[in-house]
Amino acid sequence: MIAIETHNLTRYYGALRAVDHLDLTIENEIFGLLGPNGSGKTTTVLMLTTLLRPSEGTASVCGYDVLAKGTEVRKHISYVPQDMAVDIKLTGRENVLFYADLYGVDNPKDRTDEALGTMELSDRADDLTKTYSGGMRRRLELAQALVHEPDVVFLDEPTLGLDVAARKKIWEHIRSLKKTGMTVFVTTHYMDEADRYCDRVGIISSGRITALGSPPALKARLMKDVVTISVEGECSSLQEPVIEGTEYLGCTGSDLSFTAENGREALPLLADALGRSGIRIRQMSLREPTLDDVFLQVVGQQEETPGFNEQKFRIMLRRRR
Amino acid sequence: MSAIVPYIRRDFLRWGRGRVAVVSTLVMPAAWLIFVGLALPIRFTDNYLDFITPGILVMTMLSAGLAGGTLLMFDKILGFMNKFLALPAPRENILFGKILFASGRGILQATIILAIAILIGASVYSPLQYAVTYLILFLFGILVAAFATTVALYLDDHDSLSAFNTMITMPLFFTSSALMPYDVMPPWLRPIASVNPLSFAIDAVRAVDAGMMPSVQIAALGLLSAGVIGICIHVFRRTTV
Numbered sequence: 001m002i003a004i005e006t007h008n009l010t011r012y013y014g015a016l017r018a019v020d021h022l023d024l025t026i027e028n029e030i031f032g033l034l035g036p037n038g039s040g041k042t043t044t045v046l047m048l049t050t051l052l053r054p055s056e057g058t059a060s061v062c063g064y065d066v067l068a069k070g071t072e073v074r075k076h077i078s079y080v081p082q083d084m085a086v087d088i089k090l091t092g093r094e095n096v097l098f099y100a101d102l103y104g105v106d107n108p109k110d111r112t113d114e115a116l117g118t119m120e121l122s123d124r125a126d127d128l129t130k131t132y133s134g135g136m137r138r139r140l141e142l143a144q145a146l147v148h149e150p151d152v153v154f155l156d157e158p159t160l161g162l163d164v165a166a167r168k169k170i171w172e173h174i175r176s177l178k179k180t181g182m183t184v185f186v187t188t189h190y191m192d193e194a195d196r197y198c199d200r201v202g203i204i205s206s207g208r209i210t211a212l213g214s215p216p217a218l219k220a221r222l223m224k225d226v227v228t229i230s231v232e233g234e235c236s237s238l239q240e241p242v243i244e245g246t247e248y249l250g251c252t253g254s255d256l257s258f259t260a261e262n263g264r265e266a267l268p269l270l271a272d273a274l275g276r277s278g279i280r281i282r283q284m285s286l287r288e289p290t291l292d293d294v295f296l297q298v299v300g301q302q303e304e305t306p307g308f309n310e311q312k313f314r315i316m317l318r319r320r321r
Numbered sequence: 322m323s324a325i326v327p328y329i330r331r332d333f334l335r336w337g338r339g340r341v342a343v344v345s346t347l348v349m350p351a352a353w354l355i356f357v358g359l360a361l362p363i364r365f366t367d368n369y370l371d372f373i374t375p376g377i378l379v380m381t382m383l384s385a386g387l388a389g390g391t392l393l394m395f396d397k398i399l400g401f402m403n404k405f406l407a408l409p410a411p412r413e414n415i416l417f418g419k420i421l422f423a424s425g426r427g428i429l430q431a432t433i434i435l436a437i438a439i440l441i442g443a444s445v446y447s448p449l450q451y452a453v454t455y456l457i458l459f460l461f462g463i464l465v466a467a468f469a470t471t472v473a474l475y476l477d478d479h480d481s482l483s484a485f486n487t488m489i490t491m492p493l494f495f496t497s498s499a500l501m502p503y504d505v506m507p508p509w510l511r512p513i514a515s516v517n518p519l520s521f522a523i524d525a526v527r528a529v530d531a532g533m534m535p536s537v538q539i540a541a542l543g544l545l546s547a548g549v550i551g552i553c554i555h556v557f558r559r560t561t562v
Binding site: 046049050051071072074075077078079080081082083084085087089090094098099101102103104128144 | 324326327328330331334335338339399400401403404405406407408409410561
């Protein structure tokens with residue numbers, strides 16, 4: 001079954017193209033949309049959850065068009081934004097029951113108990129949410145999202161600001177949701193998490209999908225080893241080094257990355273070549289490829305979020321809120 | 322309708338648990354009642370408390386209604402709004418819930434103010450008179466709350482909204498017929514006061530106290546409320562998708 005399908009999905013904020021002709025087909029899976037801040041992840045989610053009107057193109061969720069059948073789409077989905085919006089003066093149970101009532105489910109009380117149980121919050125359900133940790137609040141939001149048994153769950157940066165243990169727990173819950181038959185669409189900028197938990201990922205940069213596939217398949221696009229070399233000074237000013245048997249991936253800060261079929265043999269070659277061009281090497285390391293390397297290859301240097309654009313910011317607020 | 326109730330219940334639960342907020346909103350109107358109603362040396366009436374009570378009741382509804390806008394603003398800022406908008410229930414329920422909650426809370430606050438007024442010597446009227454008074458106050462609450470939520474939808478941040486609320490509250494109150502009747506007002510104030518929506522409500526409550534049925538004012542308040550709700554829905558649809 002196709003859960004989400006987009007065709008030429010595009011969104012402009014004024015002259016800025018936040019999402020650029022996106023074509024995606026997502027089936028029953030955990031799909032991760034990866035990208036740096038400001039790459040169009042949230043805009044994509046907002047359009048798929050019917051909170052933002054696409055400028056061009058179409059999108060459908062569970063077979064319903066997001067523009068023409070908004071209410072039907074909303075019946076079949078849940079959306080958990082990044083903000084962690086739970087009422088701290090309400091108990092966990094009240095927070096979930098509120099959504100059960102809003103969704104108009106049968107037996108709201110039972111469904112609330114069930115959802116709280118699934119998220120392992122039953123024993124703290126009657127405490128005020130004020131006393132919950134960040135991870136618990138996030139799980140409470142997941143419980144709110146589960147209460148009407150949606151087909152597709154949209155999670156925008158679900159692990160943002162959580163500690164390692166809480167992240168792991170959230171991801172395990174996301175996996176168990178998928179086992180019950182839900183499709184999970186998650187955005188994140190943590191490549192390692194996506195690598196470990198997503199069935200398929202799409203890397204988005206400046207509104208365009210630049211790589212799409214399962215994490216192993218994406219990593220297989222690189223050669224067997226990755227060599228990272230720390231050099232003195234910033235590496236962005238350097239010329240792209242061409243060394244036989246290796247392929248240059250890109251640079252972040254003062255780290256140059258190469259991929260090689262045989263890393264051990266490539267190490268001295270690289271050192272020699274860089275030394276000849278007068279670059280002073282501080283450190284070299286050899287490891288297996290990660291999604292970060294794939295990202296570096298397809299997107300290039302991770303730029304910092306572009307400066308604050310008052311006009312764009314105001315338009316975004318208008319549209320989003 | 323059933324999908325509006327959860328929104329209202331949520332706001333009442335949250336309000337009831339913030340004890341400071343429950344009391345603090347009552348301090349201002351109670352202070353007016355006691356320190357102005359009992360203390361001001363007035364010559365045009367021998368019971369100024371009876372005269373000023375309708376004004377204070379309407380003032381209570383005014384601040385309660387404006388607080389509805391602030392609540393909506395916080396829902397917007399804190400991300401609740403986006404979660405609500407992604408629900409299948411009709412999206413306008415978010416507005417109706419907020420407007421009804423703000424007016425309902427205002428009615429509770431007005432009841433306490435009314436009790437204080439009676440306690441310190443205001444006249445007691447018949448149940449029918451109180452029923453009509455409550456109807457007027459409720460309609461006025463709806464009007465203000467709908468107006469405040471519209472402004473909250475339009476503005477981007479909480480600071481602008483609270484500045485806006487501060488800007489309009491006192492001028493509206495002082496240019497109404499809350500503190501003095503039209504015949505003792507300076508001539509320049511009379512036309513302003515007679516078109517001030519606060520005066521509509523205040524004059525209507527005073528008419529009820531005097532044993533009359535202010536049908537015209539009630540109809541005017543009802544029409545105004547309906548109009549502002551219409552604008553509110555329009556702005557809502559335009560700002561959200």
